[in-house]
Amino acid sequence: MAISQAKKARMKRVREGNLDxxxxxxxxxxxxxxxxxxxxxxxxxxxxxxxxxxxxTEQDSLYFLFV
Structure with missing residues (x-):
């Protein structure tokens, strides 16, 4: 299989001493x-x-009446 252009560019950068x-x-x-x-x-x-x-919710709620 052929090597992609991106992989070729990465390999070239590594060969030239740049960071991988x-x-x-x-x-x-x-x-x-x-x-x-x-x-x-x-x-x-x-x-x-x-x-x-x-x-x-009327069945589940509590009612407080402050007088």
Whole structure:
């Protein structure tokens, strides 16, 4: 396979004595992001689709009357 233009430029910089740019890459650049998995059927069934509605708050709230 051919070497990309970017890799050729990096190799040339290192040959000329400049700093290798791959040293400054973050640790996340080496992660393999292809290992993501989709949810299982059971996890999909157990997830909540909507947030709980708080329209019926009168039953759960307390009322204080100061006289």
């Amino acid at each position: 740019p791959s040293i400054h890459r973050s640790a996340f650049a080496t992660l393999d992001l292809r290992t993501k998995r989709t949810k299982t059927k059971q996890a999909k069934l157990n997830q909540k689709k909507y947030k709980p509605s708080y329209s019926n």
